[in-house]
Amino acid sequence: MISLKLYTREWGNRYISTRPGETKLGENIQYVSDLSELSQSSAKFVIFGIPEDIGVRANYGKAGTANAWRSFLYAFLNVQQNHYLNPEELILLGEINTSEALAKASNIETSDPNYHEKLGDLTAMIDKVVRDTVREIVAAGKIPLIIGGGHNNAYGNLSGASEALQQPVNALNIDAHTDLRKTDYRHSGNGFSYALKNGFLGRYYVYGLHQNYTPEYIFDNLKTSEELAFRLLEDLPLNDRTGLFSEAIHFVNREPFGLELDCDAIANFPSSAVSPSGFTLEEARELLRKAAGEKNCLYLHICEAIEAPGFPTGKALSYLITDFIKHKKYD
Numbered sequence: 374m375i376s377l378k379l380y381t382r383e384w385g386n387r388y389i390s391t392r393p394g395e396t397k398l399g400e401n402i403q404y405v406s407d408l409s410e411l412s413q414s415s416a417k418f419v420i421f422g423i424p425e426d427i428g429v430r431a432n433y434g435k436a437g438t439a440n441a442w443r444s445f446l447y448a449f450l451n452v453q454q455n456h457y458l459n460p461e462e463l464i465l466l467g468e469i470n471t472s473e474a475l476a477k478a479s480n481i482e483t484s485d486p487n488y489h490e491k492l493g494d495l496t497a498m499i500d501k502v503v504r505d506t507v508r509e510i511v512a513a514g515k516i517p518l519i520i521g522g523g524h525n526n527a528y529g530n531l532s533g534a535s536e537a538l539q540q541p542v543n544a545l546n547i548d549a550h551t552d553l554r555k556t557d558y559r560h561s562g563n564g565f566s567y568a569l570k571n572g573f574l575g576r577y578y579v580y581g582l583h584q585n586y587t588p589e590y591i592f593d594n595l596k597t598s599e600e601l602a603f604r605l606l607e608d609l610p611l612n613d614r615t616g617l618f619s620e621a622i623h624f625v626n627r628e629p630f631g632l633e634l635d636c637d638a639i640a641n642f643p644s645s646a647v648s649p650s651g652f653t654l655e656e657a658r659e660l661l662r663k664a665a666g667e668k669n670c671l672y673l674h675i676c677e678a679i680e681a682p683g684f685p686t687g688k689a690l691s692y693l694i695t696d697f698i699k700h701k702k703y704d
Contacts, residue, residue, distance in 0.1 A: 374477075375502050377421075378470040380404060385465055388450045399450025401460040408506075411513035414464060418698060419510045420518045421466040422446070425499060426645070427478045428525025429677070431492035431560035434645040437679035438523050439475060442468060444680040444687030445520050449694065458695060464515070469502050469522075493558035496525050500559065503529025504536070511537035511671060516701065518694055521676030523645065524552050524635050527564035530674050531631060532573045541575035542671060543630035544568070545621055547660055549583040549637045549648055551603070553591050561645070561677075569600075578624045579603040580660070581614075581638050581652060606638075606651065614652060615659045622667060629671045632664045634693065636678040642689070643681035654689060658696045665700040673697050 382404050389399040403416050411419065422442030429438050454460055474495045481491050503526050510517045511534050519530060527544070534542045544565065546552070554562040556570055568574035579595075582603045595601045602624050604617055636644040640651035652660070664670055675693055680686045 374473045375498050376470050377502060377506050378467045379406065380465055380467040385450060388446050390451055396454040397450060398452040398454050398458060398460050401454060402450070403461065403464045405464060405466065408509045411464070411510060411515055415461070416464045417462045417516060417701070418518050419464045419466050419515045420520075420694075421506065422468040422520045423471070423499070423503060423522035423526050424468055425471040425475060425522050427471070427474060427492050427499065428496040428523035428559065428561040429645045430478065431489050431496055431525070431558070432523075432562040433489070434523070434561060435679070438521060438645055438677055439471070440680040441678040441686060441690065442520050442522070445690040446687070448685070448687035448691040452691060452695060457699060462698070466510075469499065469506065471499060474498065489560070490558045493560055496559040499526070500529045500532070504533040507533025507672065508537045517672040518697070519672065519674040520690060520694075521674065521678075523561035524548075524633070524676045525559060525561040525564050526676060527552065527633055527674060528559070528567045530672060531564075531568040532571065534629070534631060534671050535573040538629060540628075541573055543576040543625035543628050544574055544578070544633060545625045545630055545664060546577070546579045546633040546635070547581055547638050547652070547657065548579055548633065548635040549581065549606070549646065549651060550586055550635070551579050551582060551591050551595070553594060575628060576600050576625050577602070578621045580618060580621045581606045581609070583648070583650070586646075615656055615663070618660055618663055622664060626667045626669050629669050631671050632661070632673045634661065634673070634675045636675065643679040643684050643686055644677045645679065646677070654692070658692060661693055661697045662700045665697045666702050668702045670701070
């Protein structure tokens, strides 16, 4: 029901608007016909999408994150190819095909007393495919660039990377929330909890956490564990909210770590839990550029974005991804 759908050049070309005398990134981006080809490619980055909002709905959140991937593709594949960005470094892998799962989720009555738990069962099915995909990419020596979808997919990212390296991996999460809720059933609010519980996550740092949307029991857990740390948005200087990010990086960068950006952390960004307060888009771009400079940064996952009228969601995501690519250090 849920599987990885590999893209072809013919499929990707449908998103490209050509112009005489110019070359778009999508015209020369790389593709593979099988995951076994990844290790043979000279490309450094592998891009794939997870168009779903089941985990978000299971967490009582706002639906719509399933649409961000398509919005991203239209913008990203039409970025100008120039000396700042080499398409031969990039593989457009495809997407986690969740269409049947989304249809099944839509057929569950919201009045069902087990509505959220049933969505959690579907979320757990998505976890497995995300895990397998990330594991294959990391094992091939490539850097996954992942567009969600809900933040539930952090669990698949971390478990896949951990299995590929055969060790727990750290995580640096730019987020208004910790996603460390209880592990009663799977949803977008407990991906890191499950990763900790199952031994896939080592050290974990949340940067830009909001006071108003963090339960007291989570603050208690954060303050009593040496493996967990955070920096509140309210504690960041207004004139330099990226300056303390080095503290977060140093907490995780001694071992391989995944970089997570929840768009809820960006003020007024259309997302599953949109907030009027948070980082500016420019600040978020700067944070990604700083983290990309770390050789131990394993992957980038951007999640919780929603395509919305009047806001260029796809273009914003495209800026974030290309910033990371341009500043990534490999060794």
